[in-house]
Amino acid sequence: MSETTAIVITLILYKVALLGIGIVAQRRTSGAGDFFLGGRSLGPWVAGLSASASSSSAWSLLGVSGFAYAKGISALWLFPACVGGFWLNWYVLAPALRRRSLKDGALTVTEMLAGPREAPGSRLIRRVSTAIVLVSLMAYVASQFQGAGKTFAETFAMPMTEAVLLGSAVVVVYTMLGGFLAVSLTDTLQGFVMALASVILPVAALVSIGGPGALIDALAAVPTPGFNSLTQGMPTAAAFGFVFGLLGIGLGYPGQPHVVNRFMAVRDERALRQARLIAMGWAVVLYSGMIVLGLCARSLLPALGDGEVAFVAAARHLLPPVVAGVVLASVLSAIMSTADSQLLVAASAVVHDLPDQADEDPARMVKRSRIVVLALSAVAVVAALVGDKSIFDKVLFAWTAMGAAFGPVLLVHVLQGSVRWKPRLASIVVGFGSAVLAYWIPATAGTAWERVAPFVLALAIAWWGTSSNPRRSARGRTS
Secondary structure, three states: OOHHHHHHHHHHHHHHHHHHHHHHHHOOOOOHHHHHHHHHOEOHHHHHHHHHHHHOOHHHHHHHHHHHHHHHHHHHHHHHHHHHHHHHHHHHHHHHHHHHHHHHOOOOHHHHHHOOOOOOOHHHHHHHHHHHHHHHHHHHHHHHHHHHHHHHHHHHOOOHHHHHHHHHHHHHHHHHHHHHHHHHHHHHHHHHHHHHHHHHHHHHHHHHHOOHHHHHHHHHOOOOOOOOOOOOOOOHHHHHHHHHHHHHHHHHHHHOHHHHHHHHHEOOHHHHHHHHHHHHHHHHHHHHHHHHHHHHHHHHOOOOOOHHHHHHHHHHHHOOHHHHHHHHHHHHHHHHHOHHHHHHHHHHHHHHHOOOOOOOOHHHHHHHHHHHHHHHHHHHHHHHHHOOOOHHHHHHHHHHHHHHHHHHHHHHHHHOOOEOHHHHHHHHHHHHHHHHHHHHOOOOOOOHHHHOHHHHHHHHHHHHOEOOOHHHHHHHHHO
8 A cells, every 4th residue: 555545544534533523422511511512521631632733733743843843852842841731731720620610600711710700890801802712822823724734735735725624624614513523523533643753753753763872963954054053053142042932832831722722621539630631641742752852863864854743654664554645644644633623713703702791602602603603714724825824923923912911910810810801901911911012022022021921020010910029918908
């Protein structure tokens, strides 16, 4: 069997499985709680793997390996950044967020931050948060469709337009059918496939190159300046900003609505404890594997024009045709399907969070959600076709902006105490706005000024606004 035939057969079988999951999940989706949180019934494997797959998309497979391919050993900073972000999410945020969302009856992150619709400032917080979610997630979803396009183009020599349309079509169908449950179940399958590929490909690459020692020798011979430096040979001040900019990626994890909503949907505390062990192990395997793969590919395939195709090129170069076909087809589906979580959160923002009055008809809300998923998908497809082609940069922009907007205030809100509505809103606006501003300024883009400073500033505002802040409480008693 040829590689192309194996890819086509595996891809078809995988797509059929995804659609089957969507149809089954549809039978268990009867209201908003089911469509947006799966009835809060997720077990440890589904919660752990689906949250991991949602937070680690085309960026993790193509972007991280591509960064290591292009930049060298400075990519090692991505490992503590991303694994540290997983730890922050699962060990610090998840337990408190699950308990607080259950107590408040909140179905979305925005609903938790805005509070009841009749509460002061709730309407304004909902509108601002919805706008941020839509802007960030549309950039995020477009990057996933671009990742699929790059993989199709490298594998089949297929035009980008056809690749994006093919990948997005199946994602939209099963997301519309089954909502959160379908997304979680399919992401569980995708998470398993991504972990499997993160073991097979790096091991094959290391064996091909001759082992770790041979890899070190090969990297030393790469002529690119700064390739073998942890700071890319930058001056001290620039190196500081570069390193903390990469480490700052980890701060974005608590602010991703499409990831942390899995914590709100876990069925109980025991399942949560098991899920975080699964997720942490998954993160270690995936990020270490992609960094090793990128470094090996630089030596084995030095002539690649685009480092973000290193994953696909290595699979075709190193594996037997049938194995390469299975890996490529499965991971292709995984990176395309990661967009499902973002689409569902964006739809929930429009249908559930934005209206001034909650829709009391569950069937009508689900129907509207499906229409919104379709409309937002069309916008993302257009953005994928006409926008910038760098997956790494686009995802990090959306990741950092949402992380700074929602992460600090969410952490303070569920851990320290309720934040007054004006500081709550200010934290969201300042976090998002400063991250966007730093991204637009060439001198600060990609540094600690973009990925750390906005988070710290927003965190300070949120902490100051808590009802448990000693100084604020003292003023309240004397006023």
